[in-house]
Amino acid sequence: MSLRRQLNAIKHEQFPWMLEVTKNAPQMAIIQLGAAFKNFFAGRAKYPQFKKKGKSRDSFTLTNDQFSVDGSRIRIPNLGWVRMRETLRFTGKIMSATVSRVADRWFASITVDTQDDSHLPRSENQGAVGVDLGVSALAILSTGESITGPKARKALLSRLQRLSRKVKGSENRKKTKAKLSRLHARIGNIRNDALHQLTTDLTRRFHTIGIEDLNVRGMVKNRHLSRAVSDMGFFEFRRQLDYKAAQRGGMIVVADRWYPSSKTCSCCGHKLETLPLAMRKWACPACGSVHDRDVNAAINLKNLAVSFTVSACGEEGAGLGRKLKTKPASVKQESSSKATYG
Numbered sequence: 001m002s003l004r005r006q007l008n009a010i011k012h013e014q015f016p017w018m019l020e021v022t023k024n025a026p027q028m029a030i031i032q033l034g035a036a037f038k039n040f041f042a043g044r045a046k047y048p049q050f051k052k053k054g055k056s057r058d059s060f061t062l063t064n065d066q067f068s069v070d071g072s073r074i075r076i077p078n079l080g081w082v083r084m085r086e087t088l089r090f091t092g093k094i095m096s097a098t099v100s101r102v103a104d105r106w107f108a109s110i111t112v113d114t115q116d117d118s119h120l121p122r123s124e125n126q127g128a129v130g131v132d133l134g135v136s137a138l139a140i141l142s143t144g145e146s147i148t149g150p151k152a153r154k155a156l157l158s159r160l161q162r163l164s165r166k167v168k169g170s171e172n173r174k175k176t177k178a179k180l181s182r183l184h185a186r187i188g189n190i191r192n193d194a195l196h197q198l199t200t201d202l203t204r205r206f207h208t209i210g211i212e213d214l215n216v217r218g219m220v221k222n223r224h225l226s227r228a229v230s231d232m233g234f235f236e237f238r239r240q241l242d243y244k245a246a247q248r249g250g251m252i253v254v255a256d257r258w259y260p261s262s263k264t265c266s267c268c269g270h271k272l273e274t275l276p277l278a279m280r281k282w283a284c285p286a287c288g289s290v291h292d293r294d295v296n297a298a299i300n301l302k303n304l305a306v307s308f309t310v311s312a313c314g315e316e317g318a319g320l321g322r323k324l325k326t327k328p329a330s331v332k333q334e335s336s337s338k339a340t341y342g
């Protein structure tokens with residue numbers, strides 16, 4: 001409240017542009033800032049980041065008393081009725097709307113309190129799978145399938161590099177910047193689409209999915225991996241997998257980040273001391289099996305996931321002779337396992 005009063009006292013002088021937009025916009029921002037500080041002081045989050053108008057993603061949130069939706073129109077304070085591309089897809093109580101801009105497009109994200117429809121059928125039941133998120137491919141499955149990322153992206157990425165160089169010292173700086181942000185948005189869309197296809201396919205086909213806990217922050221420091229990691233959006237992969245598995249009553253088992261999925265022989269359990277990243281194929285010195293690095297890792301993740309589900313049912317770990325290495329955080333995924341195991 002006092003922050004709002006302070007803002008109101010100075011906005012006419014210091015931020016006159018704020019008078020052009022609805023006063024509801026800063027209102028929610030201040031509430032959200034309050035929540036961010038609360039999380040920070042409770043040790044749950046980092047210090048709130050400063051945001052500047054016009055940088056990256058501009059957005060504001062309206063509560064349900066501040067807007068209304070009618071068919072494919074939304075009424076936004078100060079703007080009036082604005083046409084939307086589509087009608088609301090869900091029925092239920094409308095809670096809030098967040099209006100945002102990505103490049104030159106505007107989006108309204110509307111939160112609706114719906115009936116729990118979290119029981120989608122799984123179309124096939126192939127049991128368990130392990131997924132190794134790759135550097136060269138998008139993902140490698142324990143079945144041996146390799147899912148490549150969308151090809152269209154590569155061409156766009158090189159165009160992006162050319163454009164980024166051009167922005168500096170360009171006379172049409174503003175124009176080039178706009179082009180650049182449109183390109184960023186397009187590349188992001190293609191990536192998200194590929195991730196959605198992958199996570200939908202996985203949760204449809206498999207009940208139990210074993211994945212690695214990717215320490216993305218650590219990996220981004222590693223130069224060789226950084227590009228692939230930020231490129232493929234591992235956090236987003238994990239997020240989608242979690243909610244889609246929950247909807248279908250499936251289960252995600254996350255191996256902790258020290259689990260040696262690549263270095264362990266999936267046939268005999270022998271563990272190598274080291275396995276250089278460049279080594280794509282290797283032969284097990286103990287049993288002689290020849291492994292594809294990524295497929296072997298995926299099989300280990302699958303085995304781990306299976307042993308976890310077995311012990312979750314109160315039996316011993318299915319003769320794998322190995323202790324579970326899932327860390328407690330991975331078990332918090334129980335929202336998705338609860339549906340099946342109560």
Ligand SMILES: [Zn+2]
Nearest residue numbers: 265268284287
């Ligand atoms: Zn072996």
